[in-house]
Amino acid sequence: MAEQGGLKSAVRGPLGRTLLFVPAVWLATRYALPLLGGWLASDDWFSMKHNLASAGLEGTLYFALALLGWSCWLAYNEQRWQQFLAPVWEFFAWKHPLRAAILVVSPLAAGAMALAAAGGGGGPDMFNAIRHPTPPDAFSHMENPFRHPTADMLEQFDAQLSSGEIVVNASTEDELVAYAGVLAAGGVSNDADRRRAFERHSIEQGRELFMVNCRPCHGTKxxxxxxxxxxxxxSPADFTGVETIATLVEGAVFWRVKEGGVKLPREGGPWESAMPRWELDLSDDEIWKIIMAEYDLAGNAPREPEKLGGH
Ligand code: HEC
Structure with missing residues (x-):
């Protein structure tokens, strides 16, 4: 009978509260926080599609902090701490077959859960994300305006070079310096040189933006x-080699940079990707220039759209 009373007060006491608090915080960090973050990060207020990118790590941190705080609350008061422990000692002193059953079943259950979490027991991986989900149609046919400049853009480029609005100095790309020299000398500009100089200039601008915004994850090269x-x-994508941007048309890369991880379709695994949604911070022109620099740094060229679909 003694342990009956003990159990009853235990449920109301610190142990019982712990058994309520811990799962509640776990549910909040695991589900409520990512959903809230996803809603805030996307315009999709009414769908539950977008979880917060990388929420797993934040969730674990919040949960660990909450547990730490809770342990402080338990241990801070000696009487509360003893109340918390009492039912545990009582349980071990409990001469009942149920005690043996619990002592055998709980480690087995924990082991089974760990095995399942490690992917044991077969069955497909739940988060088998596709590396390159199909971009929305509007994006796949886009061209990079800085790779295919219009006559107007080139005229403007000449004007900016002549007026000194585009500054040419010691760290400027060679092609640009040479072309600026020809222009300044009043030489007739050769279209191929001009396009080449324009391209190097776009890459130069894109590279500066890349170093500030992308380098922290994607690295200097x-x-x-x-x-x-x-x-x-x-892992942040490695742009060198043949598996990432080399297999993509530029429009697809533009989509990935502009909309980032949160806007990936479900099969793309948005819950796993911390790739930021750059449309919030960068203009379209800036993104296109960064993409020029991205290919240049990696020594890659974009996939040509006309090679798609067997044309
Ligand atoms: C916080 C880290 C982080 C930053 C900063 C970041 N990225 Fe990413 N990026 C990632 C991760 C992680 C992936 C891989 C997951 C994915 O594809 O969403 C990725 C993927 C990509 C991809 C897809 C490549 C492919 O082949 O699928 C492109 C393109 C990309 N990033 C470009 C950029 C550009 C450009 C910038 C800067 C404007 C940038 N990233 C900044 C983390 C980052």
């Missing part, structure tokens, strides 16, 4: 090895 790379759930 775009190899996915920036200082923040190790902290990401899914």
């Amino acid at each position: 775009g190899m996915g090895d920036g200082p923040m790379a190790a902290a990401q759930t899914r």
